[in-house]
Amino acid sequence: MSHVVIIGAGFGGLATAKALAGSEIPVTLIDSNNYHLFVPLLYQVATAALSPADIAEPIRHILAPYSNVRVVMGRVAGVDTAEKQVHLTDGEAITYDRLVIATGSTSTYFGHDDWASYAPSLKSIEEARAIRTSVLQSFELAERAQDPVEQERLMTIVVVGGGPTGVEMAGSIAELARHALARDFRHIDPATARVILVEAGPRLLAAFPETLASYARRSLERLGVTIMAGKAVERIDAAGVTIAGTLIPAATMIWGAGVRASAAASWLGLTADRSGRIPVAEDLSVVGKTDIYALGDTALCLDDAGRPLPGLAQVAQQQGTHLGRALRANLTRGTALPPFVFHNRGNAAIVGRHAAIFDFGRGRRLRGFAAWLLWAAVHVVLLVDFAQRVRVSLQWLWRYLTYRRGARLITTPPQPTRAP
Incomplete structure (x- = not known):
């Protein structure tokens, strides 16, 4: 069977690996961290509402039931498209038949x-x-x-x-x-x-x-x-x-x-857009490259109106599931890869206690307490582990009833009290 290598264990990469899991297809998932991070709730760690363990789960634990998936903790230095190899910074080279790049994005300070x-x-x-x-x-x-x-x-x-x-x-x-x-x-x-x-x-x-x-x-x-x-x-x-x-x-x-896509475009020697994204075709294959695919924040994927899809977790997750299933059918039955179609499940933001907004598109909107409850339910469901869902639900319930936050830890020495 062809070897599928996935770079990045975010929403897109992990969804791709899960869709390929349990098959005869050998899969290698590479990430610089040993955990999958639920980025949408990261701000709650920053404001002492949750602990890091509440929103991060070891990748090996998530994929432990699937013997065809190998996890490699390493940092990618580059990709040799001629030899079909992914080079890690420690010198190891991993050969691929199909390569999926889902390396997400990083912050940009616009030249500062x-x-x-x-x-x-x-x-x-x-x-x-x-x-x-x-x-x-x-x-x-x-x-x-x-x-x-x-x-x-x-x-x-x-x-x-x-x-x-x-x-x-x-x-x-x-x-x-x-x-x-x-x-x-x-x-x-x-x-x-x-x-x-x-x-x-x-x-x-x-x-x-x-x-x-x-x-x-x-x-x-x-x-x-x-x-x-x-x-x-x-x-x-x-x-x-x-x-x-x-x-x-x-x-x-x-x-x-602001955010900017990862350095994946430079690995492939491609010209990216202003946000660093790689142009992809309808089936998520990288334009101008063979057997290479990109998704999530890394990919410049257009909707039916020709507009770039937003950098949302639901986009990456849907792309990963779609691509994983498509590759599975292609490698096992020879089925052609179908085009990806994004199904918008709503864009949301929480403002505070009892206050959130939801935009479902086509004029369908929700705000206030109902949107706040829906936001909480959606984010709990999207957590990858059942234990995380229970912990986060209990933490939010306690916080709602008492206004208290339990993760108020200072882990560095005190700084000078005077401004420079």
Whole structure:
């Protein structure tokens, strides 16, 4: 049987492996981590609502029942398309007959990579922990600060980017300060913390209809979030964020303004689009390459109207399941690969307690408490492990009843109390 190699164990890569699992087709799944990460809930790790183990599951455990799937923990250095080999950074070369690239995306700072050290993004567990530590540590240091100006700086959090990531992060931090931390300090009032959401575009949530975006804005403002739309960030450094020539002193800055596809295009010697995505045909095969496929955030896949499909988990998951089943039929029965058709199950964002928005397309929309319940149900179902579903459900129920958050751990030494 032909050997299928999958690079990336995100939603797309894992779905492809599952669709091929249990067959006679040998499959190798390569990832630089040993776990599958549920990225849509990563912001809840950053805001102490969940622990990393609640949203990450070892890849080997997920695929343990399937003897035809081999898992390799390694980092890809490049692809030799002539020899059909994937080269790892440790020197190993893995030969493939069919190659699936599902390496996802990374954050982009639009040419200001130096900002990353001051404003981490939210793409990994390490970054989520760094944000959680910065937020919680700032309140601890504000409790000790004697200077009111320094205290205000420590209690100012700036979130850059008005997409779903920025909106969910800003709302969750505001709830953390105003509810979970409200009674825990003696010399400061966490409810007075400033949470500022900055968006360069004219409004929040540009991918959503105006009515839903307006509802989300009003919900954030009720939580005390200050929204600065139509304002571009000019500089981020240790002192804070500079917008329109004015410095906003802040101890915690979070980046959620943009993403770029992984380096897969350079591995194949292809010209990518502005977001780094690889053009693919209707059957998800890479244009100009033989026996290579791309999906998820890595792929530039167009819908019926000629528009790129969004970088959502449901897109990658549907593509992975489709491609895995298509490859299985092709390799075992010689069936041609059919075109991929995306079925939109709705785009969602949670704003805060009892507040969320859902856009199902074609004018079908939902907001408020019903959307919040649906958002919670969908995300629990999408978790890959039953134990995770139980843990997350219980955590959310406890948090809903008590307003408490149990993952408030600071794992790094205290930082200086004075701004540089």
